[in-house]
Amino acid sequence: MGTRTLLTAEEFDNYPFEEDKRYELDEGEMIEMTRPAYDHNRIVINLTFFLQVYFRSNQSGETLNSENLFALSPATRRSPDISVILGNRRKELRGAKVISIIPDIAVEVLSPSETPRMIHRKLTQYFEAGIKQVWIIDQPSRTVEIWNGPALPDRALGEDELLQSALLPDFQVEVAELFR
Secondary structure: OOOOEEOOHHHHHOOOOOOOOEEEEEOOEEEEEOOOOHHHHHHHHHHHHHHHHHHHHHOOEEEEEOOOEEEEEOOEEEOOOEEEEEOOOHHHHOOOOEEOOOOOEEEEEOOOOOOHHHHHHHHHHHHHHOOOEEEEEEOOOOEEEEEOOOOOOOEEEOOOOEEOOOOOOOOOEEHHHHOO
């Protein structure tokens, strides 16, 4: 097992990271994140496109990518694959390296390296921080799970179903579109 690097949030927020690497802080432990593969990124881009079109037409929020790091707690910094922040919060976001606003929706596209334990830990951290909904996208099964709490998903959607959320009125996209 590799060496664990423990940092305070302040140390992490000011850490001289290598430019080509991404990190998260998991309850004080610095974790180097693996770079996602093409298929993973394609799903992220597809969903981001549909969310961007939605927000361009109704001006009710915005979509951020995994380059944005969120302060979920005093010792946890996470960067979901996609984050949705509802309302007009741009002034608060300008210039932020670490975002203190808690997203309303976090989206995670599962990576082969992520274990169920790792995903459940993230889910727990997300909901404890105040995230209202988490979407888990599983590429091999071509499904999307909608979570409104860390215990069990509220819905599991197949390719022929529509991804919708009460948090995003009138937003809908066919799940199959995410995998094209």
